Amino acid sequence: MTAPPAPPALIPALPGSPELLRSVFRRHAAGVAVITAAREGVPVGFTATSLSSVAAEPxxxxxxxxTGSSSWPVIEETGHLGVHILGEHQSGLAGLFARSGADxxxxxxxxxxxxxxxxxLDGVLAWMVCRVVARVPAGAHVVVIAxxxxxxxxxxPxxxxxxxxxxxxxxxxxRD
Structure with missing residues (x-):
């Protein structure tokens, strides 16, 4: 009988930091969405990679x-918003909604x-209209539940x- 292989040496853990979080999440592929809302008919929107399903019922x-985002003042007050799932052909739209100061x-x-x-937004893979049910402060961000x-x-089409x-x-x- 042969002995089982030795386990790989553990890589030492780095202390928690913003850099560690960003470095790890660069390796995490995320879907791309655009969140939209309006105040007095004036639309706002931003690109989000933090979209997550929370529950099916409801x-x-x-x-x-x-909270420093140009869209935050409207998102902070709105009762309803749009969530758009972008297709691979929409990297330009994702970039537009991610750029500060863009039209x-x-x-x-x-x-x-x-x-x-x-x-x-037209031409997206899927969209939803949602009612905001909670806003949870999280550092310099707010987690919105809708x-x-x-x-x-x-x-x-x-x-x-x-x-x-x-x-x-x-x-x-x-990739295929």
Whole structure:
């Protein structure tokens, strides 16, 4: 009989830090979403990679938003928002909604007003309109929990395709 192989040497743990968290999460592939809302008919939105399903009953999701974000003042007050799942063909849209100071709802962005006055982006893989049920402070961010009220899992006909991913600090497509 042969002895089982020796276990690999453990790599020492690094102390917790913002750098450690960012370094580890660069290795975690995340889906890319755009969150939208409006105040007095003026739309706002931002790219989020923190979107997560919370519960099926009731249908809840969560995402985080920085309190220094230009969208935060509207997200802080709104009762409803839109969640859009982006396709691999939409890295430009993801970049636009991620850039500070960008004209996110300018002439190059196709969108319409949806249920509850929520801005809905055209050409996405899927979208949902949600009611905000909680805002939980978390450092310089707030975790928003919202209940899904309506949506379309098929998105728009132009939105057929595969999801956009965020990995290693950039937008990526799935590989075959």
């Amino acid at each position: 249908p809840l999701l969560s995402f985080s938003v920085g 996110r709802f300018g002439p190059d962005t196709a969108w319409r007003t949806g249920p509850e006055g929520v801005p809905l 209940e899904v009220l309506a949506g379309n899992p098929e998105g728009d 132009a939105g057929a395709g595969r999801p956009l991913l965020y990995h290693q600090g950039r937008f990526n497509a799935l």
